[in-house]
Amino acid sequence: MLTNRNLIEFSNIKSLQLSKEFKEGSLDTKDLKANDLINEFSQVIEKGIATNEDLSLLEKVGPRVTKLKFGNVELETPIFMPVGTVGSVKSLSPEDVYSIGYKIILGNTYHLNLRPGMDLMREFNGLHEFMRWPGAILTDSGGFQVMSLAKIRKLTEEGATFANHINGAKITLTPESVVQIQEDIDSDIQMVLDECTPYPATHAEALSSMERSMRWATRARSARKKLNRAQFGIVQGGMYGDLRVKSVKQLIENNFEGYAIGGLSVGESKREMRRLLSATIPWMPHDKPRYLMGVGAPDDLIDAILLGIDMFDCVMPTRNARNGSVFVRSSSSANGKIQIKNSIHKSSKEPLDSLCNCYTCKNYSRAYLRHLFVAEELLVFRLLSIHNLQFLFDLTYEMRESIRSGNIFENVSEIRRIFAPGSL
Numbered sequence: 039m040l041t042n043r044n045l046i047e048f049s050n051i052k053s054l055q056l057s058k059e060f061k062e063g064s065l066d067t068k069d070l071k072a073n074d075l076i077n078e079f080s081q082v083i084e085k086g087i088a089t090n091e092d093l094s095l096l097e098k099v100g101p102r103v104t105k106l107k108f109g110n111v112e113l114e115t116p117i118f119m120p121v122g123t124v125g126s127v128k129s130l131s132p133e134d135v136y137s138i139g140y141k142i143i144l145g146n147t148y149h150l151n152l153r154p155g156m157d158l159m160r161e162f163n164g165l166h167e168f169m170r171w172p173g174a175i176l177t178d179s180g181g182f183q184v185m186s187l188a189k190i191r192k193l194t195e196e197g198a199t200f201a202n203h204i205n206g207a208k209i210t211l212t213p214e215s216v217v218q219i220q221e222d223i224d225s226d227i228q229m230v231l232d233e234c235t236p237y238p239a240t241h242a243e244a245l246s247s248m249e250r251s252m253r254w255a256t257r258a259r260s261a262r263k264k265l266n267r268a269q270f271g272i273v274q275g276g277m278y279g280d281l282r283v284k285s286v287k288q289l290i291e292n293n294f295e296g297y298a299i300g301g302l303s304v305g306e307s308k309r310e311m312r313r314l315l316s317a318t319i320p321w322m323p324h325d326k327p328r329y330l331m332g333v334g335a336p337d338d339l340i341d342a343i344l345l346g347i348d349m350f351d352c353v354m355p356t357r358n359a360r361n362g363s364v365f366v367r368s369s370s371s372a373n374g375k376i377q378i379k380n381s382i383h384k385s386s387k388e389p390l391d392s393l394c395n396c397y398t399c400k401n402y403s404r405a406y407l408r409h410l411f412v413a414e415e416l417l418v419f420r421l422l423s424i425h426n427l428q429f430l431f432d433l434t435y436e437m438r439e440s441i442r443s444g445n446i447f448e449n450v451s452e453i454r455r456i457f458a459p460g461s462l
């Protein structure tokens with residue numbers, strides 16, 4: 039189990055410069071355009087939020103390998119983090135998740151507070167002991183639920199009041215109560231309560247929502263009692279680059295242990311997401327982890343890693359698995375995925391992905407997995423989830439090793455072709 043815990047320790051192992059590659063025009067892809075980075079930056083200068091001297095920040099933008107240390111648990115980024123909303127990565131045991139190689143997972147403050155509740159959590163000294171998870175835990179704050187449960191909540195300066203989705207009883211989440219809940223969960227990384235700006239929103243709506251999130255972030259920062267656990271601030275600002283820059287600048291004043299980008303992957307196009315990442319990342323501190331929330335599609339991971347994101351989470355790999363949708367390398371399917379229920383797999387002795395070393399691919403045929411899926415056997419959820427999580431683990435591993443060896447710019451088209459052929 040995790041021992042000797044203290045504040046997250048961060049070290050930067052290798053950073054590369056993306057702007058140089060962009061200037062040479064060698065890295066334009068369908069969604070990630072060199073000009074977006076430059077254009078977004080010029081706009082904030084025009085709006086008076088930045089000056090020409092800030093242009094030097096652009097030179098620091100690029101992919102990097104970093105090390106995060108939580109007591110005796112160490113991991114390297116870029117890393118994907120599996121989502122275990124209510125204390126379980128759906129259909130998998132903690133051992134399954136750990137044996138793939140994952141050392142950090144997510145839990146959700148809103149859901150865990152409702153069930154099993156904090157009395158039980160305190161009795162077990164937190165979620166690590168309760169679910170017997172040996173790695174680190176990051177807890178989402180409930181900000182996403184503030185948006186997704188919009189129909190049943192009331193938002194005020196104090197916080198968000200919900201009729202909860204289990205029995206309809208009213209609960210109020212405030213920046214302070216969310217810190218308290220996360221301290222009861224004893225997460226290694228707490229996220230502050232924010233308002234995930236609805237999409238679409240006007241500039242004025244996004245501004246007012248972002249400013250409230252920034253006031254909530256400051257309140258959350260001063261509400262902590264356990265000062266030896268990390269707390270991350272969340273950048274908001276909707277689809278507006280200038281608001282994102284303002285948001286980062288305000289957050290930095292609170293000196294969080296890391297910074298996340300929230301409010302993306304909410305319905306905008308992929309190009310739009312990359313444009314907003316380009317607007318935000320140059321301003322994020324280089325000596326702190328950067329986390330892109332709710333993003334897990336292979337092509338999104340690749341482009342965001344190139345721009346300097348370290349951490350990701352998404353329910354996609356496990357949710358897709360439960361729907362029979364499997365990520366595979368291009369050598370196993372031209373568009374990068376297969377639907378296991380399709381009759382083409384009916385008598386296939388092939389593994390899901392011939393280059394994958396996961397437990398499922400080492401042991402089982404597509405025909406057997408399809409049979410389990412069609413017969414609605416529960417085992418299939420576990421086997422497909424193991425594979426999908428291994429796939430994203432392998433993708434981030436390839437990116438990480440290419441960054442470490444300094445070859446990422448030469449290798450990225452090949453990594454994209456292998457792991458995200460559907461996006462080409």
Ligand SMILES: [Zn+2]
Pocket residue numbers: 390391394395396397398399400424425426428
């Ligand atoms: Zn596999």
